[in-house]
Amino acid sequence: xxxxxxxxxxDAGSEVEGLEQVNxxxxxxxxxxxxxxxxxxxxxxxxxxxxxxWTTEPHFSQPWQMKRQRQGTGSGFIIEGRRILTNAHNxxxxxxxxxxxxxxxxxxxxxxxxxxxxxxxxxxHVEDASFWEGTQELEFGDIPELQQSVVVVGFPTGGDNLCxxxxxxxxxxxxxxxxxxxxxxxxxxxxxxxxxxSGGPALCDDSSTVIGVTFQGREDAENVGYIIPSSxxxxxxxxxxxxxxxxxxxxxxxxxxxxxxxxxREYVGIDSCEVGDLDRSGVMVCKVDKTRHSDETLxxxxxxxxxxxxxxxxxxxxxxxxxxxLAFAHLVSQKFVGEYCDITILRDRKVQTKRIQLAAPxxxxxxxxxxxxxxxxITGGLVFVPLTFNYMLxxxxxxxxxxxxxxxxxxxxxxxxxxxxxxxxILSQILASxxxxxxxxxxxxxxxxxxxxxxxxLKHLHDLxxxxxxxxxxxxxxxxQTVVLRREETMKATDDILKQHGITCAKSSEFSGE
Numbered sequence: 001x002x003x004x005x006x007x008x009x010x011d012a013g014s015e016v017e018g019l020e021q022v023n024x025x026x027x028x029x030x031x032x033x034x035x036x037x038x039x040x041x042x043x044x045x046x047x048x049x050x051x052x053x054w055t056t057e058p059h060f061s062q063p064w065q066m067k068r069q070r071q072g073t074g075s076g077f078i079i080e081g082r083r084i085l086t087n088a089h090n091x092x093x094x095x096x097x098x099x100x101x102x103x104x105x106x107x108x109x110x111x112x113x114x115x116x117x118x119x120x121x122x123x124x125h126v127e128d129a130s131f132w133e134g135t136q137e138l139e140f141g142d143i144p145e146l147q148q149s150v151v152v153v154g155f156p157t158g159g160d161n162l163c164x165x166x167x168x169x170x171x172x173x174x175x176x177x178x179x180x181x182x183x184x185x186x187x188x189x190x191x192x193x194x195x196x197x198s199g200g201p202a203l204c205d206d207s208s209t210v211i212g213v214t215f216q217g218r219e220d221a222e223n224v225g226y227i228i229p230s231s232x233x234x235x236x237x238x239x240x241x242x243x244x245x246x247x248x249x250x251x252x253x254x255x256x257x258x259x260x261x262x263x264x265r266e267y268v269g270i271d272s273c274e275v276g277d278l279d280r281s282g283v284m285v286c287k288v289d290k291t292r293h294s295d296e297t298l299x300x301x302x303x304x305x306x307x308x309x310x311x312x313x314x315x316x317x318x319x320x321x322x323x324x325x326l327a328f329a330h331l332v333s334q335k336f337v338g339e340y341c342d343i344t345i346l347r348d349r350k351v352q353t354k355r356i357q358l359a360a361p362x363x364x365x366x367x368x369x370x371x372x373x374x375x376x377x378i379t380g381g382l383v384f385v386p387l388t389f390n391y392m393l394x395x396x397x398x399x400x401x402x403x404x405x406x407x408x409x410x411x412x413x414x415x416x417x418x419x420x421x422x423x424x425x426i427l428s429q430i431l432a433s434x435x436x437x438x439x440x441x442x443x444x445x446x447x448x449x450x451x452x453x454x455x456x457x458l459k460h461l462h463d464l465x466x467x468x469x470x471x472x473x474x475x476x477x478x479x480x481q482t483v484v485l486r487r488e489e490t491m492k493a494t495d496d497i498l499k500q501h502g503i504t505c506a507k508s509s510e511f512s513g514e
Contacts, residue, residue: 043208044153044162045102046136047078048200051124052098052107053091061395061428063374063385064503069095075154075200075214076124080137084110084124085233086199087215088117089179091124092370099126101135102162116246117370118182120215120228121236138201140230141209144169144187146324152191152214152225154200166205167191167223172320174327175226178216181367181389184249185229185330193217193225202227231334239336247337248360251329252307253289254298255415259314268303269349276351278344279311283328285345289416291362297354303346307331332358365389365412365424375508377462380490381431381497382475382483384447386458387411387424395428395444407446407478423457427477433497435490439483449476462511 051074057067076086076099084099091097091112098107108131115122126132144150148169156163167190175186189202193214202212212227240246259282265271270280282305288298305311307328310318317325335341335358344353368389377384385391387408392400401409411424429443430436447455450464451474465473473490475483498506505512 039207041151041153041164043136043138043203044164044201046134047138047208048102048153048155048162049076049078049084050074050100050102050155050196051076051084051086051090051110051199052100053094054096055091055093056095057093058372058374058390059394060374060385060388060390063376063508064505073155073157073196074198075196077138077153077199077201077210078132078135079237080139082125082132083113084126085213086122086124087179087213088115088120088122088370089215090199091115091122092117092179094371097124099124099131101131114240114246115371116236116239116248117368118177118180118249119184119232119236120177120179121213121233123237123240136208138203138208138210140233141204141207141211143172143185143229143231144204144211145321146170146172148211149205150189150191150211150227151203151205152189152193152197152200152227153203154194154197154214156194156196158194163194163197165192165194167225170224172229172324172326174330177228179368182249183327183329184232184333185326187212187227187229189225189227190223191225192223197225235334235336242336249333250335250337250339250358251361252332252343252356252358253292253361253416254285254304255287256283256304256316257286258316259284259303268346270303270305270346273346273349273351275305275346278306278309279313281305281314282312282346283314283316287415289361291417291420292359293356297356298343298345299347301347304343305346305351306344308341309344362417364414364417364422368393373508375458375510376428377458377465377508377511378431378494378498378503378506379465379473380485380494381433381436382485383428383431384425384458384461385428387426387446391426391428405444408444411446419456421457425455425458425461427475427483430483431497431501433493433500435485435493442477442481442483445481446478447475448478450474452476459510462507 054071056069059065059067074090076084079085097110099110100107108126108128110124110126113123113125146169150167152165170190171188174183176183197214200214201210202214212229214227216226218224282303285300285302285304288300312328316328318328320326337360340355340357342353342355366388392404396403425447427445427447430439450461451470455461473485473487494506
């Protein structure tokens with residue numbers, strides 16, 4: 001994270017134990033050669049900016065209200081087209097953004113032009129032409145090699161001037177991004193990465209070429225930082241250029257298991273089938289997104305042998321450079337929304353090739369959401385919301401997997417929607433009132449049906465309740481529980497219940513037309 005109110009905080013969007021967006025302040029050393037700044041330092045003076053953001057996060061477990069506004073700082077740098085590249089977490093849920101160049105006291109208003117929360121990147125623009133005078137656009141290089149020297153430039157807490165730290169590339173791997181929980185290519189470095197460095201460039205130490213964007217560190221280790229490699233940055237920028245907006249990174253829409261057990265290999269017949277030029281290896285498909293794949297293309301029990309002709313190992317990795325391997329998800333993530341790929345599968349001991357269209361994932365329980373307001377619907381004091389990771393974090397905290405009811409955790413494990421638009425609707429809480437007396441203690445439970453109709457999503461529930469003319473409202477909950485309210489009394493009491501609890505509206509703007 002950028003520095004926020006001087007406090008160290010773990011990113012609410014993190015699903016990675018021990019990972020946090022950059023949150024530690026420390027001293028750093030400036031790299032110089034015989035008293036003359038290196039190319040990296042010169043580029044930093046003319047390119048790197050300090051980002052000031054005022055943000056207000058929605059409260060997903062009390063969806064009718066917002067949390068307190070916070071101010072944070074981060075870094076960014078200038079790229080071609082008079083744009084500033086920074087981290088998405090620096091400007092997530094932003095109300096107001098300012099940027100400041102090194103050595104210039106004036107702060108300039110900036111607009112967020114595009115943001116990709118999965119890859120933790122955002123593009124800013126400054127209208128004032130005077131801001132761009134004397135600036136230098138930085139260019140992107142290739143994915144760095146192991147042990148390649150790297151220089152990190154930014155504005156960490158502890159001072160107002162530009163700060164430069166140096167180190168080497170320690171590891172290149174597919175890793176979960178703390179901001180989103182999405183897995184993409186990531187580069188680990190041993191340069192000091194401090195609060196406020198987020199969004200600053202990681203440069204080759206002998207040039208001004210950008211090899212990545214600083215974005216997170218580890219709270220349980222020293223001198224371990226992570227940068228977003230240039231390949232992920234290029235994908236983000238190309239996506240925005242092609243579509244005019246960010247459309248997201250694609251997935252294959254499956255879960256899988258390694259094919260390392262000898263009995264499992266014999267069961268699927270991989271050692272006795274004809275695989276041609278491919279390696280005799282692959283992974284077993286466990287779950288399939290039925291909203292994207294028919295049984296003809298992919299089904300549970302298939303063995304995935306190759307993606308676009310590149311063999312997948314039994315542990316789910318593919319070859320990457322000399323003596324390096326990466327998760328095959330890296331291959332998939334290089335594609336764009338709507339593009340096609342060829343997959344080679346083993347089904348019924350026969351090798352088949354399928355052509356499928358790729359799409360951004362839509363999970364049954366969405367990953368962490370930003371820049372959106374929570375959705376909710378209240379009737380008779382019953383508060384209904386869709387289950388999201390934001391809700392889990394706000395209701396149960398970072399260790400929600402230890403505190404949340406099993407029925408909610410099971411919904412997360414389900415992974416994919418069974419029907420397009422499906423959501424897990426939960427009865428979050430029941431606001432105390434006379435008509436709900438006797439239903440004490442019912443909260444955080446899944447809603448299965450309303451008046452005998454299976455619920456698809458929150459909008460479906462809203463429309464059914466609004467159109468209902470039955471005498472009773474019957475809410476069928478998980479664990480065979482049922483909440484029943486008389487319809488006329490419920491409709492009359494709702495406004496008084498809202499007033500009593502200081503809630504201005506019974507539903508989110510999606511349903512009220514605001």
